[in-house]
Amino acid sequence: MTTVEFEPWDDPQEKPLIHFQNVTKRFGSFVAIDNLTIDIYEREFYALLGPSGCGKTTLMRMLAGFETPTEGNIMLAGQDIVPVPPNKRATNMMFQSYALFPHLSIWENIAFGLKREGMPKPDINNRVEEMLRLTRLEKFAKRKPHQISGGQRQRVALARSLAKAPKLLLLDEPLGALDKKLRQETQFELMDIQEKTGTTFVIVTHDQEEAMTVASRVAVMDHGKIIQVATPDRIYETPNSVYVADFIGDVNIIQGTTTANGEDSYSVAWADGQAPLTASSNQPFSDGQKCHLAIRPEKIAISADKPEEAANAVQGKVLDIAYLGNISTYHVELPTGVVIKAQAANTRRISRRSYTWEDTVWLSWTATAGVLLAS
Amino acid sequence: MNRTSWFNVVSLTLGFAFLYIPMIILIIFSFNESKLVTVWAGFSTKWYGELMQNEAFLNAAWVTIKVAVFSSTIATVLGTMAAYVMVRGGRFRGRTLFSGMIYAPLVMPEVITGLSLLLLFIGIGLDRGVLTIVLAHSTFSMCYVSVVVSSRLVTFDRSLEEAALDLGCSAPQAFRLVTLPIIAPAVISGWLLAFTLSLDDLVIASFTTGPSATTLPIKIFSAVRLGVSPEINALSTIMIAIVTIGVITTSLISKHKMVRQKREEQEAVRN
Numbered sequence: 001m002t003t004v005e006f007e008p009w010d011d012p013q014e015k016p017l018i019h020f021q022n023v024t025k026r027f028g029s030f031v032a033i034d035n036l037t038i039d040i041y042e043r044e045f046y047a048l049l050g051p052s053g054c055g056k057t058t059l060m061r062m063l064a065g066f067e068t069p070t071e072g073n074i075m076l077a078g079q080d081i082v083p084v085p086p087n088k089r090a091t092n093m094m095f096q097s098y099a100l101f102p103h104l105s106i107w108e109n110i111a112f113g114l115k116r117e118g119m120p121k122p123d124i125n126n127r128v129e130e131m132l133r134l135t136r137l138e139k140f141a142k143r144k145p146h147q148i149s150g151g152q153r154q155r156v157a158l159a160r161s162l163a164k165a166p167k168l169l170l171l172d173e174p175l176g177a178l179d180k181k182l183r184q185e186t187q188f189e190l191m192d193i194q195e196k197t198g199t200t201f202v203i204v205t206h207d208q209e210e211a212m213t214v215a216s217r218v219a220v221m222d223h224g225k226i227i228q229v230a231t232p233d234r235i236y237e238t239p240n241s242v243y244v245a246d247f248i249g250d251v252n253i254i255q256g257t258t259t260a261n262g263e264d265s266y267s268v269a270w271a272d273g274q275a276p277l278t279a280s281s282n283q284p285f286s287d288g289q290k291c292h293l294a295i296r297p298e299k300i301a302i303s304a305d306k307p308e309e310a311a312n313a314v315q316g317k318v319l320d321i322a323y324l325g326n327i328s329t330y331h332v333e334l335p336t337g338v339v340i341k342a343q344a345a346n347t348r349r350i351s352r353r354s355y356t357w358e359d360t361v362w363l364s365w366t367a368t369a370g371v372l373l374a375s
Numbered sequence: 376m377n378r379t380s381w382f383n384v385v386s387l388t389l390g391f392a393f394l395y396i397p398m399i400i401l402i403i404f405s406f407n408e409s410k411l412v413t414v415w416a417g418f419s420t421k422w423y424g425e426l427m428q429n430e431a432f433l434n435a436a437w438v439t440i441k442v443a444v445f446s447s448t449i450a451t452v453l454g455t456m457a458a459y460v461m462v463r464g465g466r467f468r469g470r471t472l473f474s475g476m477i478y479a480p481l482v483m484p485e486v487i488t489g490l491s492l493l494l495l496f497i498g499i500g501l502d503r504g505v506l507t508i509v510l511a512h513s514t515f516s517m518c519y520v521s522v523v524v525s526s527r528l529v530t531f532d533r534s535l536e537e538a539a540l541d542l543g544c545s546a547p548q549a550f551r552l553v554t555l556p557i558i559a560p561a562v563i564s565g566w567l568l569a570f571t572l573s574l575d576d577l578v579i580a581s582f583t584t585g586p587s588a589t590t591l592p593i594k595i596f597s598a599v600r601l602g603v604s605p606e607i608n609a610l611s612t613i614m615i616a617i618v619t620i621g622v623i624t625t626s627l628i629s630k631h632k633m634v635r636q637k638r639e640e641q642e643a644v645r646n
Contacts, residue, residue, distance in 0.1 A: 066540075086540045087544055147642070
């Protein structure tokens with residue numbers, strides 16, 4: 001079996017489905033979206049990720065037609081959609097509150113959009129049945145929204161927004177109202193449905209785990225700007241800024257100054273009286289440049305004795321241990337006062353744990369474990 | 376905790392006595408044999424019979440119902456539109472002024488409302504009659520409708536309308552197919568409120584009425600000035616009965632609905 005890599009963003013021949021050209025949106029003096037240019041490709045599952053107030057919802061509402069940009073163009077399949085009202089756009093939206101019509105049955109909710117476009121009755125019946133099957137809601141067709149559970153309501157909202165076969169489906173925090181276990185199941189369902197229908201999905205979320213799980217690409221936003229757009233693994237492994245490194249997952253940031261000591265290799269002076277750290281980077285750094293070294297806790301090994309061949313090793317004292325069941329996070333205080341987090345899998349029972357509070361331990365990591373970021 | 380303390384019992388008794396003794400006396404005396412209102416002379420329903428023969432009262436009742444139906448319908452349409460614009464219109468110039476002006480008639484003394492309407496009708500040369508009362512009642516009761524409807528609209532989830540637009544509705548379609556059915560209970564209670572306000576209004580109706588149109592409150596008021604007759608007691612008892620039945624029915628219906636909805640929601644969680 002061969003799998004074709006889905007990477008239209010790397011193909012210069014590919015035309016984007018959505019193109020934001022220098023879009024700015026102001027509410028009074030507040031700049032919600034700041035001169036933003038992005039491309040979203042067909043069949044993509046594109047996640048807009050950021051803290052609340054970063055402009056991700058405004059961006060989505062501009063795609064749906066509920067907000068118009070103050071400046072710039074939004075192209076959908078080559079057509080400028082800024083002057084097109086929401087009811088004439090080939091996009092549909094799944095709302096955070098689901099916005100199911102409480103006075104209509106599940107069946108009528110799903111049929112609502114189809115009836116508006118004047119589809120013949122037998123076709124409506126077929127399409128609604130198809131949607132009910134897709135979202136496994138056949139049993140509930142006759143019920144009203146208040147007669148079904150939260151997870152089922154979420155699926156109705158999805159079915160209703162997919163019924164018109166939109167070119168683009170917008171999902172505003174679609175899983176926010178579900179409990180954790182249901183949310184994880186639903187994430188895979190969403191991906192499955194996206195694949196089956198071949199629709200382009202744009203999802204807004206503040207939950208980085210959710211974005212990483214479902215998305216083909218993640219756009220990390222802050223203050224109306226896109227900070228980085230990349231596949232989930234690249235966002236995690238090679239963040240382009242301290243902001244992204246810090247926003248996605250757990251990270252240790254060590255400040256220092258660089259000196260080149262080989263091809264793509266730098267030594268990082270980070271504290272007086274401490275041996276410099278070694279880190280590789282394909283971004284150029286000049287000698288004496290201030291930098292941040294970002295290292296994920298799971299890439300740091302913890303041991304009682306100094307490891308022989310580690311590129312980087314520092315000694316410290318265990319300050320705190322967060323026990324998470326499968327793994328433990330050790331907070332280790334270095335002599336300089338810096339606290340470094342290191343993660344280790346709990347392969348042994350907790351009573352046989354090798355290190356405990358106040359123990360002196362060694363932390364080590366390879367030259368490629370961390371990412372060097374310019375300040 | 377002692378819930379039936381003497382204080383609770385006394386305040387409850389006093390409160391109910393204060394509210395209902397006058398009405399109970401009125402109802403009892405409507406079944407009085409004697410023509411004298413204050414002397415009990417045995418049980419009889421003859422005043423109800425006589426009331427049914429009294430053309431003037433029946434005419435007045437008919438006029439009152441006509442006025443109430445038309446004015447409350449007009450008030451509901453106008454009041455709902457006003458509420459919608461005030462809640463949904465966003466921030467336009469003079470919005471605060473407008474919303475203040477909508478609610479001003481609520482606190483305006485009825486005498487002033489009545490007088491100003493009278494001057495207006497005279498000014499534009501409109502003959503006073505059923506039409507002028509309908510207009511006057513629509514004017515003052517639309518504020519009440521607007522208050523009831525806008526309090527519902529404030530809690531209305533805006534994304535429901537956006538969902539309707541998103542699924543292909545034009546704005547008027549979204550209002551008709553989504554907003555209106557959902558706020559219907561508030562619109563209906565606004566209509567009922569306007570209806571009852573119109574039914575018992577005396578002051579504004581007296582200002583704006585003409586010789587051709589006498590509403591029931593005006594008729595009763597002028598009849599009482601010539602002396603209270605048992606017929607009026609009978610008429611009032613009928614009105615009390617109608618209102619009581621209406622109130623009990625609506626509260627039973629809404630309670631039944633609420634109980635059913637709660638039960639269905641619990642079932643949905645279990646399944």
